[in-house]
Amino acid sequence: MRPSAIAFLFILPALAQVPINPSNGGGGGITSCSVATGLQWMTCLPSGTTLGMGLSGSLTANQVLATPNGSAGAVGLRALVAGDLPSIPLGTGVSGILPAANLPTPTASTLGGIESLAATSHQWINAISTAGVPSSTQPACGDLSNAANSCSTDATNASNISTGTLGAGRLPAPAGGGPPGAVAAIVSPLSINTPQTLVVSYSVPANTIATGTTYRIVAYGTGTSSVANVNSFKILYNSQAIATFSMTAAASGSNVAFRVEFLVTFQSPTVAETTAIFSNNGAAGLYTALQLIMAPANTTGLTTTGNANLELDYASAAATTTATFDTAIVELVKP
Numbered sequence: 438m439r440p441s442a443i444a445f446l447f448i449l450p451a452l453a454q455v456p457i458n459p460s461n462g463g464g465g466g467i468t469s470c471s472v473a474t475g476l477q478w479m480t481c482l483p484s485g486t487t488l489g490m491g492l493s494g495s496l497t498a499n500q501v502l503a504t505p506n507g508s509a510g511a512v513g514l515r516a517l518v519a520g521d522l523p524s525i526p527l528g529t530g531v532s533g534i535l536p537a538a539n540l541p542t543p544t545a546s547t548l549g550g551i552e553s554l555a556a557t558s559h560q561w562i563n564a565i566s567t568a569g570v571p572s573s574t575q576p577a578c579g580d581l582s583n584a585a586n587s588c589s590t591d592a593t594n595a596s597n598i599s600t601g602t603l604g605a606g607r608l609p610a611p612a613g614g615g616p617p618g619a620v621a622a623i624v625s626p627l628s629i630n631t632p633q634t635l636v637v638s639y640s641v642p643a644n645t646i647a648t649g650t651t652y653r654i655v656a657y658g659t660g661t662s663s664v665a666n667v668n669s670f671k672i673l674y675n676s677q678a679i680a681t682f683s684m685t686a687a688a689s690g691s692n693v694a695f696r697v698e699f700l701v702t703f704q705s706p707t708v709a710e711t712t713a714i715f716s717n718n719g720a721a722g723l724y725t726a727l728q729l730i731m732a733p734a735n736t737t738g739l740t741t742t743g744n745a746n747l748e749l750d751y752a753s754a755a756a757t758t759t760a761t762f763d764t765a766i767v768e769l770v771k772p
Contacts, residue, residue: 638748656765660722668753675745680711690721
């Protein structure tokens with residue numbers, strides 16, 4: 438008998454060669470072969486009396502040879518599923534980064550993955566949703582356990598302050614630098630002739646000069662002179678002379694009592710009017726008569742936005758005329 442076709446079904450290693458001897462001593466060979474359903478991943482290659490088995494070259498990507506998923510059956514090609522992979526405890530030293538999809542979402546009682554949140558000034562994280570999304574808000578006074586009533590009130594606005602006592606440092610500087618009264622005085626006698634020398638001064642605080650602010654500068658003392666020298670009382674504001682009250686001393690007189698008084702009235706924060714009177718106990722000493730009144734002196738362009746000294750200076754043309762100041766004060770008459 439000479440078979441015209443012989444069909445074989447084998448599951449063999451790739452490219453295995455199987456010799457076949459036809460029955461009855463015939464000289465025929467294998468002319469055709471096929472693979473069973475489900476084994477399309479194999480091919481058979483008949484050649485004479487030899488049957489070659491190989492792997493198909495047109496298979497679906499990303500598949501493996503395995504038994505069916507979830508049931509018994511023949512081996513075939515399919516994609517891997519989770520059931521094909523062993524469970525690996527994290528405690529065994531698993532390394533790497535899990536994809537976000539593998540993280541559980543958090544709940545009120547279980548841990549889970551959350552998203553990042555870019556920092557925003559003056560805000561805190563106030564909630565994390567069960568989807569792992571954080572949110573932030575700016576805290577309000579009600580969120581603070583120790584917030585005082587002033588937390589939600591503008592305490593820099595005096596109209597909002599109804600109780601308590603303000604510290605002195607919180608009070609605005611009054612016009613002229615303080616309430617009316619003496620603000621500076623000398624504490625020991627001063628004998629002055631030449632050069633020009635400070636008698637008494639007061640540092641007027643910045644921005645306290647208003648229209649009408651008035652200072653009085655008064656000095657008492659004695660004058661001694663042996664030569665008719667010119668001698669002068671000067672008022673300076675911020676190192677600028679705003680009034681010079683000059684007189685010629687007598688050629689004689691020792692320890693002749695005198696009094697000099699200045700009134701400095703600011704007609705505006707930049708303009709000052711100064712008047713003065715000198716009284717002498719006789720026609721000797723610092724002046725040749727009992728009294729002298731200075732013509733008013735008006736000074737403009739003053740700067741009162743910074744601290745500035747208001748002062749009384751004295752000078753004589755020579756050491757032969759000397760004024761000894763026993764008392765001298767600066768008094769704020771009107772703030």
